[in-house]
Amino acid sequence: MSDTSPYLVPPEDLGSLLPGEPSFRADQLRDWLYHSPVLTADEMTNLPSAVREAVGGDLWPFEVEVDQSADNGRTRKWLFRAPDGAAIEAVLMGYRKRTTICISSQVGCAMGCTFCATGQFGFDRHLEAGEIVAQVAYANAFLRRFPIPGSPDRVTNVVYMGMGEPLANYERVRESLRRLIDVSGMSARSITVSTVGVVPGIDRLADEPWPVYLAVSLHGADDVTRSRLVPLNDRYPLEAVIESAEAYFAAKGRRISIEWTLIKGVNDSDDQARKLAAIAGRLRAHVNVIALNPTPLSDDRPSGDDRIRGFVETLLANGANATLRETRGQEIDAACGQLRLRRATE
Ligand code: SAH
Numbered sequence: 001m002s003d004t005s006p007y008l009v010p011p012e013d014l015g016s017l018l019p020g021e022p023s024f025r026a027d028q029l030r031d032w033l034y035h036s037p038v039l040t041a042d043e044m045t046n047l048p049s050a051v052r053e054a055v056g057g058d059l060w061p062f063e064v065e066v067d068q069s070a071d072n073g074r075t076r077k078w079l080f081r082a083p084d085g086a087a088i089e090a091v092l093m094g095y096r097k098r099t100t101i102c103i104s105s106q107v108g109c110a111m112g113c114t115f116c117a118t119g120q121f122g123f124d125r126h127l128e129a130g131e132i133v134a135q136v137a138y139a140n141a142f143l144r145r146f147p148i149p150g151s152p153d154r155v156t157n158v159v160y161m162g163m164g165e166p167l168a169n170y171e172r173v174r175e176s177l178r179r180l181i182d183v184s185g186m187s188a189r190s191i192t193v194s195t196v197g198v199v200p201g202i203d204r205l206a207d208e209p210w211p212v213y214l215a216v217s218l219h220g221a222d223d224v225t226r227s228r229l230v231p232l233n234d235r236y237p238l239e240a241v242i243e244s245a246e247a248y249f250a251a252k253g254r255r256i257s258i259e260w261t262l263i264k265g266v267n268d269s270d271d272q273a274r275k276l277a278a279i280a281g282r283l284r285a286h287v288n289v290i291a292l293n294p295t296p297l298s299d300d301r302p303s304g305d306d307r308i309r310g311f312v313e314t315l316l317a318n319g320a321n322a323t324l325r326e327t328r329g330q331e332i333d334a335a336c337g338q339l340r341l342r343r344a345t346e
């Protein structure tokens, strides 16, 4: 029996797990893994039992340690545990026309954004391409058995907004995109890569063949405000990030989104809103405003409802496209590294 999850083997090399089997078996296995994932190898009905046993012992590269639901079952949060102890979290969200999974690209994050639970925790390791793709596959396998009523019963959208900075794990994230798009057949238009502003990574992504959406987490509309929240701003200042995003938009024709976490008294003034609107206008970007989810290691608090509304109104009045993002799964800490944080401090 193999002790390597088939998701950790490149999809083109699956035959290496099936010595002595004809090559079409590897193709069948690839179909199960990438086109119609199932929770257990027993369900791979067209494979002989010897093959199912060969891959079934460790079908997933992780165990499901926590499986929580919220928002009347429309939000599901998983904490996966890799054999080396690494915690990987993913959140599945059902909407009327979309089923979106938010996936992690690293265990922890080295970027140290002050308001982010993942950042406060530091960096453990990169995720392998297979560990990234398996989060999406697991969600599809889960949905096949437990669909979310009223939402598509397959993952329609993938956002790289879980733990980690995807563009600081470039090669593996690139390979995960290749597997999702070229092997699984997902549309690049259904995928969003979110970055805190790793300029060389944005530039490389612009050169890739896939027109994935790019989200840029700004949080500050001038260097002083931004550097207080995002240490990476000292290395890649605001103007460099904006120029790189502008070039991405020019190369791909995909509307950029700007992520903005509103923090009371820090980045929620009308002055910031006006400056942000100017940046959004320049990029023709859409601004997603989200209220801070408080984290235990920081005194930062979310802006009050009136200020949130005032901030968004100032954005709109200054010509920006902006929406206030609904926060999903708050009762299960479904925001950026928070489940992991809670378990580590319990
Ligand atoms: N590293 C990437 C992607 C993961 S973070 C990035 O920073 O873009 C995904 C999003 O969650 C980012 O926009 C980030 O700013 C936001 N976020 C992080 N911590 C948060 C918190 N405590 N409350 C609200 N949003 C948060």
Ligand code: SF4
Pocket: 109, 110, 111, 112, 113, 116, 117, 118, 119, 120, 162, 163, 164, 165, 196, 217, 336
């Ligand atoms: Fe890392 Fe993104 Fe959190 Fe910043 S916000 S620490 S880049 S995961």
